Amino acid sequence: MMELKAIIVEDEANSREILRNYLAKYCEGVILLGEAANIEQGLSLIQNQEPDLVFLDVEMPFGNAFDLLEKIPDRSFETIFVTAYNQYAMDALNHHAAYYLMKPINIDELVKAVEYVRAIKEKENALEGQVLKARPIKAEGKITLPQQDGFQVLEVGEIYFCKADDNYTEIYLEKKKIVVSKTLKYFEDALQPYPFARIHKSYLVNVSEVVKYKKGKGGSVILSNGKELSVSASKKAELLSYFQ
Numbered sequence: 594m595m596e597l598k599a600i601i602v603e604d605e606a607n608s609r610e611i612l613r614n615y616l617a618k619y620c621e622g623v624i625l626l627g628e629a630a631n632i633e634q635g636l637s638l639i640q641n642q643e644p645d646l647v648f649l650d651v652e653m654p655f656g657n658a659f660d661l662l663e664k665i666p667d668r669s670f671e672t673i674f675v676t677a678y679n680q681y682a683m684d685a686l687n688h689h690a691a692y693y694l695m696k697p698i699n700i701d702e703l704v705k706a707v708e709y710v711r712a713i714k715e716k717e718n719a720l721e722g723q724v725l726k727a728r729p730i731k732a733e734g735k736i737t738l739p740q741q742d743g744f745q746v747l748e749v750g751e752i753y754f755c756k757a758d759d760n761y762t763e764i765y766l767e768k769k770k771i772v773v774s775k776t777l778k779y780f781e782d783a784l785q786p787y788p789f790a791r792i793h794k795s796y797l798v799n800v801s802e803v804v805k806y807k808k809g810k811g812g813s814v815i816l817s818n819g820k821e822l823s824v825s826a827s828k829k830a831e832l833l834s835y836f837q
Contacts, residue, residue, distance in 0.1 A: 594621065594622045594711075595622065595711055595714060595715050595718075596622045596623075596624055597622060597623050597624065597645045597646050597707065597710065597711055597714065598624050598626050598642070598643075598644045598645045598646070599616065599623050599624065599625050599626065599644055599645065599646040599647070599648065600625075600626050600627055600628070600629065600635070600638050600639060600642060600644045600646075600647050600648070601613065601625070601627075601628045601629070601647075601648045602628075602629045602631075602632075602634075602635035602638070602647060602648065602649045602650060602653075602658075602661065603628070603629075603630070603648070603649075603650040603653075603675065604630050604631060604650060604653040604654055605650075606630075608650070608675070608696070609628050609630075611697075611698065612648060612675065612698060612703075613625060613628070615698060615700060615703055616703075616707075619700055619703065619704055620703065620704060620707045622711070623646070623707060626638070626642045626644055627642060631653055631654060631655060631656075632653060632655060632656040632657075632660055632661045633655075635647075635649070635661055636661060636664055636665070639665060639668075639670070640665075643669075643670075644670050645670055645671065645710070645714055646670060646671050646672075646673065646707075646710050646714075647670050647671075647672050647673070648673050648675055649661065649662075649672055649673070649674055649675065649690075650674075650675050650676060651674055651675075651676035651678060651681045652676065652678060658672075658674060658676075658681075658689070659689065662689050667809050668809070669808050669809065671691040671692075671710045671713060671714065671826065672689055672690045672691060672826065673690060673691060673692045673693070673694060673706050673707075673710065674689075674690045674692070674693045674694065675694045675696060675698065676693075676694075676695065676696060677695065677696040679695060681693075689826055690826055690827065691706075691709060691710050691713060691826050691827065691829070691830075692705075692706035692709055692710065694706055709830065712830065713829055713830050713833065716830075716833040716836070717806070717808050717812070717829075717833065720806045720833065720836055721806065721807075721808055723805075723806075725803055725804055725805060725806060725836055733749065733750060733787075734748075734749045734750075734786070734787060735747065735748060735749065736749050736752075736780075736783055736784065738764070738771065738773050739773065739774070739775065740773070741774075745771070747764075747766075747771075749784065749787050749799075750799075750801070751766050751767070752764055752765070752766060752784075752789075752799050753765045753766065753767070753798075753799055753802050753816055753817075753818055753820065754796055754797060754798040754799060754802070754816065754820070754822060755777060755780050755784075755789075755796070755797040755798075756777075756795055756796055756797075757776070757777035757794065757795045757796075758772070760774065760775075760776055761773065761774055761775070761776075762775055762776065762777050762779070762780055764780075765820075767818065777791075777795070777797055780797055781797055784797065787799075788800040788801055788835060790828070790831055790832045790835060791828060791831070792814065792822060792823075792824045792825065792828045792831075792832050793822065793823050793824060793825045793828060794825065796822050796823070798814065798816070798822060798832075799816075800832070800835045802816045802817045802818070803815070803816060803817075803832075803835075804816065804817050806832075806833075806836075807821075812824040812829055812832075814832070
């Protein structure tokens with residue numbers, strides 16, 4: 594089992610104590626490197642200790658979790674948000690956090706969150722620097738693209754990735770780009786039978802064209818045509834599941 598080096602950033606002493614005790618009692622293989630009571634302490638601790646995992650309270654005096662994360666643009670740790678305010682859930686999951694825990698902390702959810710992060714870190718470490726080959730699922734089939742003067746039929750395997758542009762989607766092929774007046778969600782649904790992964794709010798990628806994975810803020814992938822695309826923290830596990 595891979596050990597996870599962890600840090601707690603939480604302004605309430607009682608909440609830190611509860612989480613510290615839960616981790617020690619119920620989460621095997623988690624090594625607590627330190628605790629911080631505010632943003633500045635948390636930033637210093639993260640920069641000095643280089644953790645795998647940070648438990649981060651969303652609302653703290655003199656700033657919030659997002660302020661802290663924005664000060665570490667290229668980060669290799671995963672974040673689990675811990676908060677009583679569920680209005681942050683969508684922003685957390687879409688951009689910054691691997692997992693989201695509500696207070697009071699449920700032990701089963703805590704264990705699930707830790708194991709989720711452990712699985713991501715193990716897969717990342719195994720894939721880092723390798724030339725990737727997706728599990729043998731072929732992107733074979735056709736998709737119909739609605740256009741102003743009718744429609745166009747396209748081979749699914751010709752698509753490298755799709756990029757959101759408000760209510761339009763840009764479809765990138767080897768040597769050209771097609772713009773279609775449909776949302777990225779439309780193409781996410783239409784391409785669901787094929788090996789396409791939503792890796793970011795803006796990107797839907799043909800997994801067969803992914804040749805390299807780079808660790809970082811959320812990570813990024815490099816496609817066979819050399820294009821590098823960002824991966825959101827919350828989308829990382831789905832993408833990594835496509836690879837051996």
